[in-house]
Amino acid sequence: MVNIVIRIFEEKDIISIEEILKITEWDNQYINGQLEAIKNLCTRNTGEIQVAINNDVIVGFIQVEHYNWNRLSHIHGLIVHPDFRRLGIAKKLVKSIENSSKANDNRGIFVDTPINNFNGRKFYTSIGFNEAYIMPNFYENNLDGVTFQKFFEKNYKIDLNTVFEELKSREPIFHHPDKFGKNEQDILEQMCEGFWEVGASGNVYTQQDALEILPIRYNDPNYHDIWEAKDFKIMQIAPNNYLLTYILIQNNTRITRRSTIWRKQNDKWKILYHQGTIVSETNP
Numbered sequence: 001m002v003n004i005v006i007r008i009f010e011e012k013d014i015i016s017i018e019e020i021l022k023i024t025e026w027d028n029q030y031i032n033g034q035l036e037a038i039k040n041l042c043t044r045n046t047g048e049i050q051v052a053i054n055n056d057v058i059v060g061f062i063q064v065e066h067y068n069w070n071r072l073s074h075i076h077g078l079i080v081h082p083d084f085r086r087l088g089i090a091k092k093l094v095k096s097i098e099n100s101s102k103a104n105d106n107r108g109i110f111v112d113t114p115i116n117n118f119n120g121r122k123f124y125t126s127i128g129f130n131e132a133y134i135m136p137n138f139y140e141n142n143l144d145g146v147t148f149q150k151f152f153e154k155n156y157k158i159d160l161n162t163v164f165e166e167l168k169s170r171e172p173i174f175h176h177p178d179k180f181g182k183n184e185q186d187i188l189e190q191m192c193e194g195f196w197e198v199g200a201s202g203n204v205y206t207q208q209d210a211l212e213i214l215p216i217r218y219n220d221p222n223y224h225d226i227w228e229a230k231d232f233k234i235m236q237i238a239p240n241n242y243l244l245t246y247i248l249i250q251n252n253t254r255i256t257r258r259s260t261i262w263r264k265q266n267d268k269w270k271i272l273y274h275q276g277t278i279v280s281e282t283n284p
Contacts, residue, residue: 002054004089006096007265009049009061010193014038016058017051020081037076038063048239050096052080052089059084062093066104066239073101075111091127098150103264104239108151115144124148164234166269167244167262172229173271174214182218184211192263192272200256200276226251229258240264241272247279255279 017038021031041047041063052060060080066073075097080089101109113120115134125131129148138145170176173190180190187210197205205213217223228249235243242262249255261273 002084002087004059004087004092005053006050006092007053007193008263009038009042009051009063011042013051013058013061017061020058020060020079023082024079034063034077034079041065041076045238048097048100050093052084052093054084060089060093062097064097064100064109066101066106071105071107073097073104073106073109075109078111090123094127098152099264100239102152103236106152108149110147110149112138112145112147114139115146121146121148160234160236163236163242164232164244167234167242167260168229168232168246170262170269171232171244171246171260172227172248172258173260173274174210175225175227177218182215184215187211187214189268190271192265192270195271195273197274198276200278237261248276 014035018031018035021034026034038049041049044065046066046068047063048066049061049063051058060078062078063076064073065076075094078090078093080093098109110132111124111129112135113124115121121131125148127150129150132147132149135145135147137143170180170190174187180186188207191207191210193207195207195210197210199205229246230249232244232246234245237243240263244260244262246258247255248258256276256278258277259273259275260271263270263272
């Protein structure tokens with residue numbers, strides 16, 4: 001059964017990506033070029049790589065760079081494992097990157113492909129790209145390139161106020177078990193892989209710590225959760241990534257400043273990082 005999930009690239013994924021590139025029987029120069037591009041994009045805050053997962057196995061990937069100077073996003077590579085083609089995976093990957101580009105307030109997206117890549121040219125045309133121009137000898141002597149472009153409608157811009165209200169409704173994190181669930185799987189769904197937290201005590205908590213501690217807390221009949229959150233502020237720090245800060249008052253006595261990095265991943269809000277800093281232990 002095919003169950004595709006799109007997620008952000010992790011360093012360990014490079015091995016699977018290289019295997020897919022070799023299976024496609026690309027020339028070594030193109031394989032090496034793709035792998036080098038991945039390494040370069042990982043070091044730039046304008047780079048973004050996403051992978052398609054089926055039952056914990058990588059079956060495709062896409063890499064892009066978001067340019068500030070002209071507000072366009074450039075797809076550097078897109079490929080799907082031959083056994084998983086014609087299942088809409090490439091379309092999902094491009095759509096996910098388009099969403100990232102829009103979140104970055106970009107005007108559009110473009111990509112180049114060899115002129116003899118007829119399936120690729122047909123694919124980009126089918127998902128709304130327009131053939132813009134031919135680049136003679138772009139890939140090598142006597143192998144031209146074709147650039148495709150797709151510009152977004154003027155109303156594409158992400159409404160920061162909408163994002164603000166969505167994230168406010170989820171804070172304080174892990175204080176809404178009735179809304180977002182209280183079992184281990186529900187809690188896991190709220191966190192990015194690699195989530196960690198610096199508590200107000202100064203202690204560091206990992207994703208595994210949260211999965212062990214929170215179910216016990218939620219199911220304790222003597223646990224009382226009295227809180228007030230106020231003075232929310234938001235800042236977009238990267239495509240699909242937002243920093244939300246606020247003040248949390250617990251049990252009418254403990255005041256902390258809170259910071260959460262939220263990431264929109266597969267159309268779901270997930271927490272990447274959280275921190276609490278004590279302001280006062282007395283009544284406000």
